[in-house]
Every structure is written in C-alpha cells, then in structure tokens.
Amino acid sequence: MHRSLIIDNSRIELEETDSTNAYLSQLIRDRPIAEGTVVVAHHQTSGRGQKGTQWYSTPNESLTFSLYLKPYFLPIDKQFLLNIAICNGISTCLKQYISHVKIKWPNDIFIDNKKCGGVLIENTISNGKLASSVIGLGLNLNQKTFPENLPHATSISMHTNRTYPIDTFLTNLCKYLDYSYRQLQEGKWEVLKETYLHNLLGIGCPQRFFDAIGVFTGIILGITPAGELIVQKGEKEVHYALKEIQFIF
Numbered sequence: 001m002h003r004s005l006i007i008d009n010s011r012i013e014l015e016e017t018d019s020t021n022a023y024l025s026q027l028i029r030d031r032p033i034a035e036g037t038v039v040v041a042h043h044q045t046s047g048r049g050q051k052g053t054q055w056y057s058t059p060n061e062s063l064t065f066s067l068y069l070k071p072y073f074l075p076i077d078k079q080f081l082l083n084i085a086i087c088n089g090i091s092t093c094l095k096q097y098i099s100h101v102k103i104k105w106p107n108d109i110f111i112d113n114k115k116c117g118g119v120l121i122e123n124t125i126s127n128g129k130l131a132s133s134v135i136g137l138g139l140n141l142n143q144k145t146f147p148e149n150l151p152h153a154t155s156i157s158m159h160t161n162r163t164y165p166i167d168t169f170l171t172n173l174c175k176y177l178d179y180s181y182r183q184l185q186e187g188k189w190e191v192l193k194e195t196y197l198h199n200l201l202g203i204g205c206p207q208r209f210f211d212a213i214g215v216f217t218g219i220i221l222g223i224t225p226a227g228e229l230i231v232q233k234g235e236k237e238v239h240y241a242l243k244e245i246q247f248i249f
Ligand code: BTN
Pocket: 018, 019, 020, 021, 022, 044, 046, 047, 048, 049, 050, 051, 053, 055, 063, 064, 065, 066, 108, 117, 118, 119, 120, 135, 136, 137, 138, 139
C-alpha cells in the first residue's frame, strides 16, 4: 500500500515575503511544524540565491517556495543525496513539459544552456545528524522576458508558449519531489545517483571550464560520494568542490 504523501501535506501561502527560506527557518524556530510543510509566496521581495546572490523573481510568474524536511536518517557525509533527490524530482517533473531539461551540477535546472530554476538547501545539523532541512526552490515558470543583466535565464513558458497556474504546478511538482524523497528514505541511493547522472548537463562531452588555473577543455565523468564534480582534465581526474570550477557556455 502507498503511504500518503509527506511533501505538501500542509501548505502556507503568503501574498508577499522577503524570502520563503527565511520565513520557514523562522517558523521552525518558533514552533513545531510538520515535516513536508511547504511555504509558497506569490511575491518574494528579497529571494536568496546560492553563494550569497539574490534570486530574481516576478509576482505571479515565478514559482518560489520552500520545503521543510527532516532527513535524520541520512548520514552527514551522504547529504549530497538530498540535493540529488530534489534535483531529480524537479527534472523528472519538468520533463513532462520539456524533454531536454538538464541538471547543471550541483543543483541548477537548465534548458538549452540557460537556467530556469535553482535550489538553495539550508541544513541544520544536531548531534551529528541532519536534523532539519529548508529546501528553497525558485522556478521561472511564466516569464516571457528577463532583464538584460540576466542573459542566461529562461522560463518554462518561453519554451512551451503556455502559461501555468502556479498552484496546480506546485501540487504536481510536489508529487515528484515526494517520490524522490521516498526513494531517499528507502535507501535507493544508487538509483537516485544514476538518475542524477543521466540528467547531468554535459556529462561525457568535451566542454569548456574555468578553474583556479585558467580555461580548459574537460569532460565531466561523474560525482564523488561527497558530491564533488569529477572532471577529466588532460591526463588527470580532478575533483572540484562548489566554487572551484565554472562552466563556460
Ligand atoms: C540559486 O541561486 O540557484 C538558488 C535559488 C533559490 C531560490 C529560491 S526561491 C524560494 C527560496 N527562497 C529563497 O530566498 N531562495 C529560494
């Protein structure tokens, strides 16, 4: 028998907030809340991106939400698997609309070398375990244009010429996220990793990169258990942590 869904069992809908990640993190500090709770904002005024960046979104066109999970069963040295599960859930869902959606390592969602979504995971560790996780997702859904300073952004709508009701889209996406999270809970870690690698942008193809030494052509071979990117660089296999390598498109 299927267990009921964890993700989206409870939803908090906000007209406006600075950041759904900030809102949810504060909520967790204030009172006990159910695992799987989703906080979605129609308008996010100060969205946080990775590496201290800002996340651009537009009211009623972007999907901006955060999800509360308690993956205490996951050893800390396996926490990258949570990132894998989330990226798989998003990419599998989006493939219903656009067949060539890819995951750009470590957790960007790409269509044709342009970014349409991003993930910001903020974990709390307690007694050597992952006590709680606030997972923020930003998805460009209905935008038809982007500002000039975001030349590498795209949206689902720009590829399908359709407009999506944000609520229903979120409900559907959460089902896919729930499916991948269940795989994670059930220890199907190899399956999760295979799906991630299958959808990884550029894997196995020569591609231009930039690292601390300079520009080079390399080939993505895979990821380490800690989530580092393994790149064939000349004769060597080099492992890169976040910020140590950039893709050149
Ligand atoms: C990235 O830089 O690629 C990650 C972007 C994550 C943005 C989402 S939008 C909802 C949630 N709230 C935030 O403040 N950030 C995340």
